[in-house]
Amino acid sequence: MGAVWKRNRRRDYISDALSQLTGWVHEGDCLKRTLPLDDTEHAVLTERISVAADTFGVRPHIRRLDGRTQIQLCAGDNGALTSAEIGMAARVEAAYQSLNQ
Template sequence: MGRTEQDDNVLLDALRELNGWVADDGRLSRSLPLDDSQHAELAEQIKIFADTLGVHADVRRIGDATLIVLAREEGGFSLTDVTFAGRVETAYITIAGDLAAEETHLSRGRFRWLRRGD
């Protein structure tokens, strides 16, 4: 049994809860402002999440940001991918602390309860 339109809508709704993640051309991506040590720490966490969930994430450093791209050979994304994105977002907020809180979408966003010191 394949995915239905309702399944796709549920995935899109879940993705909307993850501010900053973009679904484009069958990929999920997110660019995070991090310094080198924060990048290294997040990259280690991402390896663990990817291994646990059985996904392949491309993580690279571009300027002062970390770019994360999740793509499947068959295209599209799944609930597992959205779960992965949620775990990455939580790790980012923990690692980046105040830097993550300064992002506009977080100061108004749905992850406010995850920030340190609130």
């Protein structure tokens, strides 16, 4: 996933990336997404997220609540979101989309 850079403007990587990630919300130092999944889809998605998380070195917080899967990707110790969290969000989105095909 590439970010859209605008000329003659301050680069805002997070906003540019989020504009391409439908459904993701930027709150504080985290990216969040809630998905309507059944238990089987949740298990499949969680496994796919686990594999991708190792690649990106990100530790997503995943929980099941009222028939929905909530995913949270938070910044590391430096307090700023990085390309790792953005890339991970894109991977989660791709994995989610593949469940619906």
